[in-house]
Amino acid sequence: MKKWLTILLNISLIIAFTWIGKGIVAITHIPIPGSIIGMVLLFFGLQSGWIKLSWVEAGAALLISEMLLFFIPAVVGFMQYSWMFGIKGLVILFIVVSGTALMMISTGVISEKILARKSGEVRRWFPRYFI
Template sequence: MAYLRSFAIILVCLFAGKAIQHLTHLAIPGSIIGMLILFFILSTGIIPSHWAKESCHLMIRHMALLFVPVAVGLVNYLDLIAENTLPILLSTLGSSLIVFLILGIAVDKKEKQ
């Protein structure tokens, strides 16, 4: 029963995010909006986090399998990826560098406290 409840919570958030994206025509994918809704609901305590725990653990345990369809889907866009290799590489390296710098600054400030 715990799996059904936790999957239902995740699916409701996903469908709500997709509906919001469809109705507002935002450039943000509906799945991301759904994750933000789920984060908000769990972090504010509207729904206890242990209600979503079972499905989350199941999906994390099988996360490698969940990436297979995405990787196969990328094969359809190999020509587009090849044309934009440099911008993709630069944006990946640049964003990683920014994350590392911010994380380093945050950890440094936290350790000084």
């Protein structure tokens, strides 16, 4: 019971930051979603030490583990507009695959540069397996 109460309080804190972000957007009319502003505020709170990781860790872990439930509306939308994916499906597939590949390559290159800098090695911009 104590575990579930802790998780509920963790999720409540995460939701509070989302509401704070939405309030900031309502007041300032920034063209960024309030939930994003709230998560950025939570991130800076964690980085600065104002908020301890233990205050949100269990709740965030539960939300991430149950993330599939949050995508059910997207699946329903896909089923409702399946004709659009039939017509433009190849274009969407190309965009998704190329975007994923670009992100994987850029993440790998940046990670290698960071690791090389930490270890003191001097490496070329592209790893050997690209040349």
